[in-house]
Amino acid sequence: MTFQPAATALTEALKGGLVVSCQPVPGGPFDDSGSVVRFALAAQDAGARGLRIEGVANVAAVAAACSIPIIGLVKRDLAETPVRITPWIEDVVALAESGAAIIAFDATDRPRPVAVGTLIEKIHSLGCLAMADIATIAEARNASALGADLIGTTMSGYTDVAPPPRTPDIRLVWEACGLGKPVLAEGRYNEPRLAAAAIRAGAAAVVVGSAITRPEHITRWFIDAIAVEAAPARPVLAIDIGGSKTAVALVLKDRILERRQVPTLPADGAEAWLQAAADVARDWRGQYDGVAAAVTGLIRNGLWTAVNPATLPVPADFPLVSCLAEQFGDPALALNDAQAAAWGEYRFGAGRGRDLLFLTVSSGIGGGAVVGGQLLSGSGGLAGHVGQIPVPVPGKRHHRLEDLASGFAISAAARAEGHDADAKTVFAAMAAGESWAEGIVGEAVDHLALTLPGLQALLDPQIMVIGGGVGLAAGFLPRLEAALSRFPSALKPSLAPALLGADAGLLGAADLLRRRMSLETDTTPAAGAPAPNA
Numbered sequence: 001m002t003f004q005p006a007a008t009a010l011t012e013a014l015k016g017g018l019v020v021s022c023q024p025v026p027g028g029p030f031d032d033s034g035s036v037v038r039f040a041l042a043a044q045d046a047g048a049r050g051l052r053i054e055g056v057a058n059v060a061a062v063a064a065a066c067s068i069p070i071i072g073l074v075k076r077d078l079a080e081t082p083v084r085i086t087p088w089i090e091d092v093v094a095l096a097e098s099g100a101a102i103i104a105f106d107a108t109d110r111p112r113p114v115a116v117g118t119l120i121e122k123i124h125s126l127g128c129l130a131m132a133d134i135a136t137i138a139e140a141r142n143a144s145a146l147g148a149d150l151i152g153t154t155m156s157g158y159t160d161v162a163p164p165p166r167t168p169d170i171r172l173v174w175e176a177c178g179l180g181k182p183v184l185a186e187g188r189y190n191e192p193r194l195a196a197a198a199i200r201a202g203a204a205a206v207v208v209g210s211a212i213t214r215p216e217h218i219t220r221w222f223i224d225a226i227a228v229e230a231a232p233a234r235p236v237l238a239i240d241i242g243g244s245k246t247a248v249a250l251v252l253k254d255r256i257l258e259r260r261q262v263p264t265l266p267a268d269g270a271e272a273w274l275q276a277a278a279d280v281a282r283d284w285r286g287q288y289d290g291v292a293a294a295v296t297g298l299i300r301n302g303l304w305t306a307v308n309p310a311t312l313p314v315p316a317d318f319p320l321v322s323c324l325a326e327q328f329g330d331p332a333l334a335l336n337d338a339q340a341a342a343w344g345e346y347r348f349g350a351g352r353g354r355d356l357l358f359l360t361v362s363s364g365i366g367g368g369a370v371v372g373g374q375l376l377s378g379s380g381g382l383a384g385h386v387g388q389i390p391v392p393v394p395g396k397r398h399h400r401l402e403d404l405a406s407g408f409a410i411s412a413a414a415r416a417e418g419h420d421a422d423a424k425t426v427f428a429a430m431a432a433g434e435s436w437a438e439g440i441v442g443e444a445v446d447h448l449a450l451t452l453p454g455l456q457a458l459l460d461p462q463i464m465v466i467g468g469g470v471g472l473a474a475g476f477l478p479r480l481e482a483a484l485s486r487f488p489s490a491l492k493p494s495l496a497p498a499l500l501g502a503d504a505g506l507l508g509a510a511d512l513l514r515r516r517m518s519l520e521t522d523t524t525p526a527a528g529a530p531a532p533n534a
């Protein structure tokens with residue numbers, strides 16, 4: 001690698017600052033050197049530390065008018081390669097001669113006319129710094145090893161056929177910082193808070209283009225956001241697949257317009273469960289905008305896996321989201337049923353905007369947490385599965401809360417004492433003053449009461465919402481309240497009964513889908529809008 005005496009001074013000058021990319025939409029009303037210079041001067045006047053300029057003539061014009069460093073590039077649409085940014089040696093030479101201090105080039109691992117190492121060598125030989133525009137950490141590592149002076153996350157999201165994501169790739173910034181070269185965070189930093197997040201992740205500087213210098217894009221973002229809110233709301237299809245029944249509903253905001261139910265036949269398999277839902281909702285086709293499913297078990301990256309196969313024998317990694325999209329159309333979303341119910345109670349039920357832990361104490365025990373207004377799903381979808389928390393029981397091994405405090409646990413305890421009773425019967429016996437029933441419910445309550453203060457300490461929710469057939473059975477909540485009274489007040493959760501009953505999961509899943517749809521619409525350029533990487 002050639003030694004670059006100016007390298008440190010130049011990268012120091014950019015450090016902790018904003019670089020403004022002045023690249024008008026091609027063919028648009030700002031697509032001329034005069035406009036590029038005016039954008040550049042405005043950015044410089046406002047305190048930008050650097051400029052990113054496309055095209056040799058534009059670089060020369062900006063260099064004559066501005067004093068801050070220029071990252072120069074040339075974009076070419078070539079038939080033989082997908083590489084667009086500074087693909088040729090002659091581009092490098094022309095940019096250096098025009099006054100670029102840093103030359104940006106595509107360093108992605110794709111077929112290219114000139115090797116990455118050759119471009120870097122040439123850039124250095126002309127006394128400039130080399131900025132490698134990469135899309136993956138492997139490309140960053142390669143460019144860094146070949147002597148690139150700066151790494152730009154520019155290409156992340158633009159090398160796939162899929163449309164780029166809505167948000168920037170801050171994780172890539174963080175990973176690339178580990179290589180020890182200055183990293184410029186670039187691509188979709190459309191809000192100041194995102195630029196700040198990149199700096200927190202370790203970026204040396206942030207490059208912002210569209211949000212400052214492409215009024216066509218900005219105009220579209222506003223129009224799309226307004227259109228979403230102004231359009232009359234349409235229902236979404238919500239599906240709740242449980243161990244014994246599947247509910248389908250047309251949901252409009254906080255209202256269930258229509259609801260139908262079919263049995264879930266565990267032995268039939270996941271495809272048949274979806275088919276049953278499709279059959280019962282067939283005549284609603286065309287009346288909804290998307291499908292949201294709340295299901296028993298774990299959802300990880302759109303794949304469905306049983307947590308407790310006894311509840312429903314879901315095959316491992318069943319591609320639920322893609323099957324939903326195929327069966328009912330896009331967009332499709334799926335999540336655990338108790339997490340969906342937690343969100344439903346947060347939005348429309350007992351929580352209404354208050355951070356909460358939701359617990360459904362039913363045949364099993366499930367749960368979901370909303371913290372800081374966000375539903376927690378966890379790294380693998382497990383967040384909130386309170387029933388899976390191990391509970392030490394003297395003389396016994398491998399007990400989970402669900403084995404000790406659920407409806408199944410209550411009826412198993414009754415059977416062990418010689419009463420052939422399900423949980424409902426045990427509660428009826430308790431109401432009739434039967435001491436054996438009182439003892440069994442009391443024990444389930446005690447196990448729950450021992451677990452909840454730990455959860456309060458962990459998440460500190462404003463309330464704990466208790467739902468489910470057992471949780472809402474007469475006498476359960478008052479006993480739980482009493483059992484918690486021995487804990488210090490800071491650890492004692494504030495309990496509230498769930499309000500939405502069996503509809504919580506349907507309402508919560510539908511609302512999450514709506515949210516996602518409106519978030520996606522308001523920042524993804526619609527068909528006909530300028531391409532994000534114009």
Ligand SMILES: CC(=O)N[C@H](C=O)[C@@H](O)[C@H](O)[C@H](O)COP(=O)(O)O
Pocket residue numbers: 021023073154155158186187188189190207208209210211532533534
């Ligand atoms: C992928 C690609 O070709 N990016 C180009 C690179 O120069 C530009 O079109 C972008 O505007 C620039 O990266 C800044 O990003 P944003 O406009 O999202 O702030």
